[in-house]
Amino acid sequence: MIKGLLGIIDKMHIEVFPSKEYIEPPKKTIIVQLNPEKYTMKHNVVFCESQATGTSGSDLSFNRIEGEEVTFDFFFDSSGIVPPGKIKDGKGEETFLDAVGDIANALKPAIVNPFGEVETVEKDVEEFKNLLMGYDGDTHQTAYLRLLWGGYSLSCRLKSMDIEYTLFRKDGRPIRAKVKCTFKGTVSYKIMVAKENKSSPDLTHERIIKMNDNLALLSESIYDNNSFYIDVAKNNKLLSFRKVSLGQKIKFPPIK
Incomplete structure (x- = not known):
């Protein structure tokens, strides 16, 4: 809301929840560095195929509708050209000072010290990966997530992550990365049974x-x-x- 009033583009949020019920507030909220340019949605119906002996065709019997899958490309850049992303505790709600800081960063000229060493993106990418797919020894599960961007919302879990490094320092350490993530929608057993029972x-x-x-x-x-x-x-x-x-x-x- 505050950002909208100040003309700042709302960034995509990824909320990290402690359990599959999504009742408690999120433990962390990731505010991405750059909004994705596009995303791909996949819906899949699974059939049981049976074919009688001596026939050329098969009979498709409905089995189930799988959870929605969506794929996003996230970009990380530590060159200083783009303001950094954020990881906040709880819901990560933006304050007035946050919005003012974003404006200041957007207006700040991208001056890079030619004698300084640019930070690598390795730490940011590793933290991002650990939040999305880190294994919890208490629950014996990976994270439960909620994607929020504009009117889009999906309760999900990370299915796969591909990391591609595209720009490097002189010593070979990366300063830019593209992280392709596929998320699979999830619902609790109670809600799933309720949806299937009219x-x-x-x-x-x-x-x-x-x-x-x-x-x-x-x-x-x-x-x-x-x-x-x-x-x-x-x-x-x-x-x-x-x-x-x-x-x-x-x-x-x-x-x-």
């Missing part, structure tokens, strides 16, 4: 009121419990659970 009380349902429909009975059929109809009435701003009009659309929110 009548699950963990999903929001909509019903169009028909003749002889009763809010209490509809609530009981969805929640498998006869005590939520008052909450449904309040959620739909009804004056009374008995005053439901024919053809009215009623939403039944998930149980929290």
Whole structure:
């Protein structure tokens, strides 16, 4: 918000979470050095193939829809031409001073000391890699991540990382790198089961009121419990659970 008001481009954020529930605040937030120029999304349907003896074709039976995959290229540069990325604790929310600092860095001339030694990007790339795919000895898992960029959001885990170094100092140490990352979307078992079960009380349902429909009975059929109809009435701003009009659309929110 602050950056938008000051005309600074919002950078992509990668939040690193301690568990698969995504309930606790993130441990760290990576703010990338440069926004990716593009990204590739992949959606995959898996079939079971069966072919009868003596036939030339196969019968495809639906098996599953795999989680979304997305690939980004991240750039690291320590030459001083581009302001550095950031790694912050928690959600990494930008303050007014952060935004002012970004403006100052953007306006600062890129002057490189010809007698100085340019820092390498090895440390930044290694820290980035450890946050995204470092193994946690307590949970016996790699990191749970959330990608945030504009309106795009994906809860995911890192599937693969390719590191390409493209510019070097005289001693052969890299000062520029392109890191290609493929992330695979993930959901908790509870949410996955809820999505696959169309009548699950963990999903929001909509019903169009028909003749002889009763809010209490509809609530009981969805929640498998006869005590939520008052909450449904309040959620739909009804004056009374008995005053439901024919053809009215009623939403039944998930149980929290």
